Amino acid sequence: MLQDQISRVVKHSVAYSFAFSQPFAFYVDAYPLMQNEVLEQSNMLQFGMQHESVRMLQHKLQKLSYYDSSIDGEFGVLTEYALTKFQQEHLLEQNGKANEKTVKAIINEEEEYYENLLQQHELTFSMGDRGEDVKEVQEALFYFGYYRANIDGIYGEKSNEAIEAYKQDTGEEIHHIEAEIHEKTVEAPQVASVEVTEQESNEKSDETNQEEAEANKETPVKKENTSTSKSSVSASQIISSAKEHIGTPYRWGGTSTSGFDCSGYLQYVYNQLDVNLPRTVSEIWNATKHIDQPSVGDLVFFETYKPGPSHAGIYLGDGKFIHAGESNGVEISELNVSYWSERYLGAKRVSLH
Structure with missing residues (x-):
């Protein structure tokens, strides 16, 4: 050393x-x-x-x-x-x-x-x-x-x-991993997670459509009989997976349940649903789509120790987000706390497949 x-x-x-x-x-x-x-x-x-x-x-x-x-x-x-x-x-x-x-x-x-x-x-x-x-x-x-x-x-x-x-x-030795982008990734619907899209309203009457069948096959969630959008279900699965790791300690460069850094945590949670994310916060920022207001399951970004995005978490709704913080590990924080509100950069949406 x-x-x-x-x-x-x-x-x-x-x-x-x-x-x-x-x-x-x-x-x-x-x-x-x-x-x-x-x-x-x-x-x-x-x-x-x-x-x-x-x-x-x-x-x-x-x-x-x-x-x-x-x-x-x-x-x-x-x-x-x-x-x-x-x-x-x-x-x-x-x-x-x-x-x-x-x-x-x-x-x-x-x-x-x-x-x-x-x-x-x-x-x-x-x-x-x-x-x-x-x-x-x-x-x-x-x-x-x-x-x-x-x-x-x-x-x-x-x-x-x-x-x-x-x-x-x-x-340097941690962040050299390049993200592998899935060739079949499709862009998530650009609507709030609580809304029902026109496509989803037609799904029940068009179940024989091959393209819809393939999309449903790729979606890593079970279809329910309620009028809930696919992005809503996916968001609930993301949040469920994210909360499973509350209390996991912070570890610089950590990408496993023995310890996470902020981007390692995001990458791990999304990978559990077969969604690939890049390794660093700045790469995740560049690989996701800007939205004006976050919905449940979207990412929120902050400018902390250097200019530009350097910390991120998953939005839970009600002004709260879950993230891997250096002090307490994986925890739930509030956006309106002065520390985070002063450093907030914006929200992004991950493309799901």
Whole structure:
């Protein structure tokens, strides 16, 4: 994982090669991830040594709450004690020395610490937002080399750019799946789901018509004796399938019942009815038909962490929609809540087959 992170720093910073010639303060204040590279290339650090690598070791142990003394670069009793405590809690040989296994374990825990910060927070801030949540996200993005400004707890352009870069990188291996468009897809009737179309009124008197028979055969719902449109039945099936997954946790890149991201959730729900959707929100936006007002089963889109559609859900009616949110996983939310109403882009209709 370290090499992946180093490559991201290379991608997002022109000062990478310059970093290795700098003193400890530079690593801490500008490129903390470079400490990992230095520590991994160091020989065993042990009692009595004095070196810049010891400063880096002390800094990491302090961040992980094992070391609470001064960062002076001297491997003394307190540094040895902190290392021994870390080794004990991680089932390593308790020798108080920073050998290869111990250094890797420290680096892994630090990486997990910052990764958890990013996973715990919903990365959908608005310009001008302030608070500890923003600060923690800035710190984590700073560690991974995305954020290169003051860690001040104020969400601005630099913070937004950092989040966009982070999401692009973490999604590169996930969002490469291209949607397979079904050749027999037909466009859904452009009427509200509660209305009865003229075609549907004639169905009972024209059941021998081959084209109608094929359409009915392809529709993945059972025909009922009530005057309900095919899109209404399909919508009810979509909603039923969508609600089955309420409470499923959010997982970036998730496409299964063990965890969904917002587009993975939509794709999964519709695929259960043999309707193919593209993998990303922007692709779904482009592949669906604009409508002025959503009906039950239509998609609603929002502009969150970047310009354009970046989040979406399924409209349930009564101003509510179901979606995979980063905070609570699959849940039902209301469109008139300020967060969503301010970010609402519009509604789209999926072509059914």
